[in-house]
Amino acid sequence: MxxxxxxxxxxxxxxxxxxxxxxxxxxxxxxxxxxxxxxxxxxxxxxxxxxxxxxxxxxxxxxxxxxxxxxxxxxxxxxxxxxxxxxxxxxxxxxxxxxxxxxxxxxxxxxxxxxxxxxxxxxxxxxxxxxxxxxxLINWNKPILWQVSSLKNRYWEWVNLPVNRPIRLFKSNFLELLTITPWYLVPIIWIPISLYFFYIGCTTDISDSVVNSMPQIIIAFAWGLLLWTFLEYSLHRKLFHMKPPPDSTTLITLHFLLHGLHHKAPFDAQRLLFPPVPAIAAATILLNLYKLLFPPVMINFVISGTMIGYLCYDLIHYYLHYGAPKAETYLYVMKRYHNYHHFSHHQEGFGISSKLWDYVFGTLITLRQLIRAIEW
Structure with a gap:
């Protein structure tokens, strides 16, 4: 034939x-x-x-x-x-x-x-x-979180050679459960919390009616959304892609827990989204930081906008790995873009929900022109 x-x-x-x-x-x-x-x-x-x-x-x-x-x-x-x-x-x-x-x-x-x-x-x-x-170099039949630091100078090579197999981090079923996040859990948790802060802002923070204060509310909420895109980029680039010293047990383990496991097993659907417990802890820290940066009249709307930005980021990230967006749509372009980051340009393309800050900081990936569109 x-x-x-x-x-x-x-x-x-x-x-x-x-x-x-x-x-x-x-x-x-x-x-x-x-x-x-x-x-x-x-x-x-x-x-x-x-x-x-x-x-x-x-x-x-x-x-x-x-x-x-x-x-x-x-x-x-x-x-x-x-x-x-x-x-x-x-x-x-x-x-x-x-x-x-x-x-x-x-x-x-x-x-x-x-x-x-x-x-x-x-x-x-x-x-x-x-x-x-x-x-x-590690025993895949046992929890691997406490093994990765033993890789030392082989860790960076190992973590950037992806596999498609289940990863277990902890021996404890309870601790392991805290690291696994089905996609639907993200909106269940974060939409009510975001609405709560928005409601508090409308009922306690503004002196005029909601209608008259709408421009102010929209601006504060938009600031929150924009700030999330910056946080998304900064954390991804500066923290998640930090190369840990080969002799640091703590930093290797921390890197793997925060982001290394995702690059090692990029197709694990249960580990594509940030677990709620550490996410809520991080949100609490961010909330206290916002109190230092924004006036009381804005803060709850900014927090609400940031949480919605995070929600969109997490769900978009999941979809970029498992979805099949139609050609030339926004998510089609971002799926291609994120694939470049995962499997070729590890030190570029840090934006997931948006390319905005890649443009600003010079880490933009240029996508190749295709003869015909990809069909996933």
Missing amino acids: RVMELRAETIYQGVERTMSDNVDDVTKGVTLRNGNSWYLSNNYKKPYSDSDSNSDIKFRLDNAEETDNFVVKYHGKTYDISGLLKYHPGGRKTLKPYKGFSLDRVLAETPHSKAAHHLFEEFVLENQSEYQDIEK
């Missing part, structure tokens, strides 16, 4: 490329595994023998169309990438034509980063020794 040459945009490590383009620079890549689909059941039968040719893209697996397993070959190894299609940052249609084929030529024409190949090895059905070397 002849393989037609494709011109399909693909995104690897957040950088899209056209399959038939000549690429001189290193393009980044990302794969992911859905659940435990990369483990084979005992009755799984490979649709070809290991002696089959894998040069270029010239062979076809006899029963590739009939099986649910999306099997490919690369450098003589066999991969089942079934879990990749739905979440592939470059869109599901990019990979579908390659079911049953060798990827040697495609991946040679579109080079990939170390992180990309590391993730890709989660799909391999055999010969995992090289992939496992760095992941053997």
Whole structure:
């Protein structure tokens, strides 16, 4: 069966490329595994023998169309990438034509980063020794929070080589529960709190009627929204992407707890949002800081606006990882932008809900023009 040459945009490590383009620079890549689909059941039968040719893209697996397993070959190894299609940052249609084929030529024409190949090895059905070397530095069968500091000078390399597997931080089920946040918990908690501060502002802080004070209320609320975008950028850049000293047990552990675990397991839906308990503690500190910065007539509206800004940020962040926005919409652009940050430009693109402060501080990522839009 002849393989037609494709011109399909693909995104690897957040950088899209056209399959038939000549690429001189290193393009980044990302794969992911859905659940435990990369483990084979005992009755799984490979649709070809290991002696089959894998040069270029010239062979076809006899029963590739009939099986649910999306099997490919690369450098003589066999991969089942079934879990990749739905979440592939470059869109599901990019990979579908390659079911049953060798990827040697495609991946040679579109080079990939170390992180990309590391993730890709989660799909391999055999010969995992090289992939496992760095992941053997910790015991994945035990809680890992107190293990990461032992990595010392290997920590930064390890945390930036993403995996798609469950992460357990604590042995205690109670403590572990405090670190897991389903998306719907965020609006359940923060909308009532934001409305409460807005109500207090309307009933106690303004001397005139709400109608007459509306311009003042809108300005204060908008200040809160704007301040959140600055906090989002500043915390992400200065705190979450702080490289801890290799000899600091405390700072390595803190970095992993705050943000490192998200870069290590970017597809963990339970850890995409900030847990409520530390979020409320941080909000309390921020509230006291606001009392020093703003007059009483403004403060509750500013707080309310900041909380709504945070709510939007957290839900947008979740959607950028798991949603499928339509082409050329705002969230479509931000999804591409955030993929670049995660898998290629770690020290750029710190805005998640907005690019505003990336423009201001010179950390903007320029997105590649695509021949056609990505379909997630």
